[in-house]
Amino acid sequence: MTLTIPPKTREKSNWQLQEAKAMFSEVVKAAAVNPQIITVYGKETAVLISIEEYKRLAGPKLTLYEFIQTSPLRDMSMELPPRLPEKDREVNL
Numbered sequence: 143m144t145l146t147i148p149p150k151t152r153e154k155s156n157w158q159l160q161e162a163k164a165m166f167s168e169v170v171k172a173a174a175v176n177p178q179i180i181t182v183y184g185k186e187t188a189v190l191i192s193i194e195e196y197k198r199l200a201g202p203k204l205t206l207y208e209f210i211q212t213s214p215l216r217d218m219s220m221e222l223p224p225r226l227p228e229k230d231r232e233v234n235l
Contacts, residue, residue, distance in 0.1 A: 156179045
């Protein structure tokens with residue numbers, strides 16, 4: 143499916159809420175190409191993104207172990223400085 147984005151909205155990526163409501167189909171079509179920011183009283187409030195971007199961002203969450211295993215830095219070696227001897231401390235019970 144090919145979406146045709148009107149030339150008027152092709153470059154636009156910021157919308158006032160009332161404008162976005164009036165031109166919702168154009169905002170949705172433009173979101174297929176670039177995220178569309180919606181403002182309320184001049185304050186950035188929401189963003190409309192493509193379904194592909196949403197799926198990428200909301201994709202499966204990795205456990206810490208899986209994240210480390212898939213990290214490009216997994217095989218990096220790192221030398222830590224030796225630990226300083228700690229003095230015993232008193233604990234009042």
